[in-house]
Amino acid sequence: MNFKLTTRPDNVxxxxxxxxxxxxxxxxxxxxxxxxxxxLSRSQITTEDLNNYSSLIIQPEDQLSIxxxxxxxxxxxxxxxxxxxxxxxxxxxxxxxxxxxQGDVKLPLVGTMKVSGLTTSEFSAQLKQKLLPYLKEPxxxxxxxxxxxxxxxxxxxxxxxxxxxxxxxxxxALSLAGDLNITAKRNxxxxxxxxAGKRIFIxxxxxxxxxxxxxYFYLKSNDLIFVQPDRLKLxxxxxxxxxxxxxxxxxxxxxxxxxxxx
Numbered sequence: 001m002n003f004k005l006t007t008r009p010d011n012v013x014x015x016x017x018x019x020x021x022x023x024x025x026x027x028x029x030x031x032x033x034x035x036x037x038x039x040l041s042r043s044q045i046t047t048e049d050l051n052n053y054s055s056l057i058i059q060p061e062d063q064l065s066i067x068x069x070x071x072x073x074x075x076x077x078x079x080x081x082x083x084x085x086x087x088x089x090x091x092x093x094x095x096x097x098x099x100x101x102q103g104d105v106k107l108p109l110v111g112t113m114k115v116s117g118l119t120t121s122e123f124s125a126q127l128k129q130k131l132l133p134y135l136k137e138p139x140x141x142x143x144x145x146x147x148x149x150x151x152x153x154x155x156x157x158x159x160x161x162x163x164x165x166x167x168x169x170x171x172x173a174l175s176l177a178g179d180l181n182i183t184a185k186r187n188x189x190x191x192x193x194x195x196a197g198k199r200i201f202i203x204x205x206x207x208x209x210x211x212x213x214x215x216y217f218y219l220k221s222n223d224l225i226f227v228q229p230d231r232l233k234l235x236x237x238x239x240x241x242x243x244x245x246x247x248x249x250x251x252x253x254x255x256x257x258x259x260x261x262x
Contacts, residue, residue: 046209055119056144057118058117058118059116059117059222060116061101062144063096064098064123065142067142068127068139068140070138071137072136103117110127110131113126120143120166124142146221147164149168149221150224151174153227155227156177156178156180157177161176169217169218170204170211170219173219180206180227181229185230186206186207188205190228191204191223191225191226193220193222193224
């Protein structure tokens with residue numbers, strides 16, 4: 001007994017239209033997850049107060065660049081020797097003054113100072129007062145020279161990034177890492193931060209402009225940013241899976257074409 005399978009051209013056209021509509025709807029749904037700051041107006045200027053910035057806090061294991069000047073520069077030189085001996089290589093483990101695990105730093109003449117928990121400006125002001133017995137009109141400049149953050153996950157260039165500035169935002173750190181890949185989940189980013197002996201995990205959503213208002217928008221030294229990949233990431237990196245999909249699509253197209261011709 002012979003069977004003959006026939007397909008009417010109008011049914012094939014309906015099938016192709018259905019597949020096309022489904023594909024368009026799927027792509028639209030996927031695109032909605034991609035843009036940043038989706039609740040930000042694109043038709044007018046938006047202004048908001050900048051009130052979530054907090055100065056960098058000195059913590060143990062920080063390396064401090066301390067530059068001291070005065071009207072008697074010969075006396076100031078003793079404080080700057082540690083910087084001059086290390087040269088200008090900020091990657092050197094001996095560069096500057098190291099804050100120990102107790103949060104202290106040891107300085108010539110001044111002795112041990114508790115600096116952990118202070119901003120660089122606060123430390124500069126305290127050090128200036130302690131230098132008055134030794135220097136005439138001292139000036140003090142302090143900055144953290146080993147400020148770094150780690151960016152991992154679904155970004156272009158995951159790595160550890162250093163910053164010469166104490167002001168680094170989460171968007172700037174992600175830009176250093178080459179931005180998120182197209183398969184990254186922009187509403188599922190985790191910021192890991194150590195505070196007062198505790199490790200906290202903070203969710204970040206880049207699809208909302210509220211990220212700019214977050215107290216965690218400005219990063220601290222040793223922060224870790226993890227970008228969660230979408231489930232479609234597997235399909236992107238798995239070559240065998242992609243090749244199989246292409247072969248199946250090609251065979252389906254040939255089958256439909258054959259049915260139309262018949």
